[in-house]
Amino acid sequence: FVDGHTHMDAQVFWDPLGTCSCWHGVTSVVMGNCGFTLAPCAKPDRHLVIRNLERAEDIAAKAMEAGIDWTWTTFAEFLDTIESLPKGINYAGYLGHSALRTYVMGERAFDKPADENDLAAMEKELRSGLTAGAMGLTTSRSPSHETPDRRPVASRLATWNEVRRLVGVMGEMNAGIFEIAGERFGDDQEGLRDYHVRLRDLAVDTGRPVTWGLFSRRDAPELWRQYIGLLEETAAAGGRMFAQVHSRALTVVLSFKTSLPFDRLPVWKELRALPLEEQKRRLRDPEMKRRLIEAAGKRDERQPIGAEPRAAAYEWIFLMDAPQGPYRSVAEIARERGVGPVEAMIDLALEKDLERFFLQPIANENQDHALELIKHPRTVVTFSDSGAHVSQIMDASLQTHLLSYWVRTKQALTLEQAVRMLSFDNATHWGFSDRGLVREGFAADLVVFDPDTVAPEMPEVVNDLPAGARRLVQRARGISATVVNGETVLRDGKHTGALPGRLLRGPLARRA
Template sequence: MFDLKLVNGKVADGSGRSSYLADVGISGDRITAVGNLAAAPACETVDAAGKIVAPGFVDMHTHSDLSVLYDPHANSKIYDGVTTEVVGNCGIGVAPVSEANRQLLIDYLGTRMIGNLPVKIDLKWSTVAEYLDYVDAHPPAVNVAALLAQGAVRIAAMGFDSNTPTLAQLAEMQGLVRAGMSEGAVGLSTGLIYMPGEFSDTAELTAVARQIKSWNGVYITHIRNESDGVFAALDEALTIGRGAGVPVHISHLKLGGKSVWGRSGELLEKIDDANAAGIDTTFDLYPYTAGMTGLAACMPSWAFAGGVGQLLLRLQDKEMRLRIRACIETGIPGWQNMAKAAGSWDRIVITTVMNEENKHMEGKSVQEIADLQGKDPYTTIFDLLIAEKGRVLIVTHMMAEEDVAAIIRHPLAMIGTDGMSVSTEGVMSFGRPHPRAFGTHARVLEKYVREDKILTLEEAVRKMSAMPAERLGLKQRGLIKDGCFADVTIFDPETVRGKATFAEPKQYSVGFDTVIVNGKVILKDGMHRDAYNGRVLKR
């Protein structure tokens, strides 16, 4: 007898092959049969007539390291068909933590999406193992796979020192990477437009990335520049992969800024050439033409030397303000100039602040706020960063739809939200998040499969399940197959839709009927069952 039987559905099994009519039998946490199971008894039966039965989606790029602990429902992801979140991306993570630099890390996390939460951040661990054990002891509704964040490693070893590491500091970082991989991390991430990753040169990153090879880890990188310098930044990532002898995965591949719009073919050709040359390279993206980050990311790297506290002190100095403004207006070679990539201050929108007196700014562009305050945009952002202690999130409109479509079509593309799990209620309902946090996977199925027909349904499902699971070495995940773990999402291919918009982002996707995590039904008939069956996934 099966514990759970899914009947009358059309199975898109994650392999990319054509979908087919079949029943799926689940016993415990595993799929134990796929086929005609009409005569087999089951404790519970789900009728999937007219629906697609697919593997639960593996969100390749998230920042839910803390949000799944503060709100284990993971609502925005569950309602979008996600059963596994990959955390620790962009070099921004919550472990390892050194006692000497613990507060530096906590303050820094507050300036990034991962820690920009309306709660007091308290890291109750020091090592990757302790963090993963904490997640296991407080299981969320979704599975969690963790990358080792190079930024956290560097902060633990040398704080926000902008210098090249000494031999002793480099050895310490290498040791922390080996420890993190042995404790369960599935790869190493970097975020080279963020501190302290921006302080790290190619040689340092190669030496650190080399440590993950023994664990078959993947080097996953938010490259140093996604705008004018995107091609050179991609070259650097490939150089690191080749030098370290490890596979490369590019996070949220994009062409940010009008100066590089329309050049997606060149970018993708470079990746194809790398694979042909023996550098195993893949990438992910989110299906939107706007990104999201912290307002502090608009500041040049030198302004962050010493940490967030030093940044805020510099912003109070008139001469420093003039220097920062000059850097933004004229640029720094190799620096990801977020304001320039957006093109104008009216294309940068404030989405989240912490102080109640500034909440009226949420949803308004920097230019709009400046006009209302009678200030120039630079004074506006400097004053806001000081008032909010750096804890401000923004949406930046800077990509072209034709490039997004070309990138998603490529056979090596996977899907990631680049968002944390949020909600329409409770502690994670704050601010005005990017709609990708609510509707990424539904949007892929709605726009790129059903409407634009850029992808087949089976291709889309594979990009959202088996491909990321295989890339990260998550064994027996991402497929509807006898013996695999029973992570399943059931959706209506004709009605699945992402309701979230930039104007009204806090809306759950529709069309996902049932979501199952490790054999347990979490979402049924559009209702969350308040079940928390997620696990920590390791290689």
């Protein structure tokens, strides 16, 4: 399987297997999405790209500092470094706009527009990166992407003219995909229409494919249909554009071992700073429990971004008592027990020694909409975000969820349709012309699974990142072997010791 939307740029330095993606049948990933890459960047300036990544993508700065041996400056040198690393799966990489901006502008990238000299320098490095094998350029204009000190990440300071100039370089070179984490407009239909016209014209004028993530949202349940309209409008105008979609709800995984919606509130903040055993002891104290329940009713003034927990709406927080739903809401369980929802969450967690998980969907809540998106001819199923949001979400299992839920349980897709979506369709969209099919002359990237049992397992919390940083992991069942470039990397989920993965360079490097 091919996953076109990951953030494994840092993880590849300490995890050659690409967990958790490899456990769910993924053999090739594309990293560097949303404008976030580790290059171009000189070692003395690495704090700038770490600043871009840390809060926006929930990748611990201490893990990056401890786990990465910084040996490059340019993007071409970064690709050479990735090529030299041991790898269990295949990696391809975009060049990220935020990194490009900070490489050229330094601290000015976080609060100033680029001048003509800056733009010329960015264009030069982008040309070099594309020639060396970058898959294209990525950027973010999303308010979800902030630095730890709550400033916009560097790419959000770019004018649209800067974006057009850079994508224009790809047009001139006839190479590369442009991926964007997009702007948001709320109820501003004029602003949304202007944005859609800008995206359409960018695709048509440059001739380069444009792609972005697309979800339905319960706070704007029909907005996704307008983006589907944009896909059709762009195709009619002669441009190439495709949306990346998920196989289920995009969901924050809550627990006392990771994060909760109350963590920054008074009383809770003090509790959550304590070791887990001490938290358990205090949660069992009736007076402390009363104070926590009372405090949870107050509003957290800090606006959550990305996959951070949202304010608690208990009809939309669910007890995760199995790897896949349907799940019961905390509100329903609280009513059944005759207690308030916060008390129910505390009690449920204590009953399992704080090992319980709760799920808070933040997009794709409507599964009928999710299925429409999956089936649309201008979408691809790939949005794991693997390597990012590592203690917040667990979406590296989207492949096994598609096979177990939509194929086996719901029978909404045939097995053949689902396998094609995860393999050939994604390989084709990202230009991997020798992958995605079982055919003579193609790379032998294979997944051997049992259609009757393949499924995700329950997630776990581990502290296996560099410097002891934590993350969520989720294995799969029903996959007997994963083969990469003709060698078996995993057998029944266990590493064989083989590391046959390769760097998959972009189109210009392949043509050379």
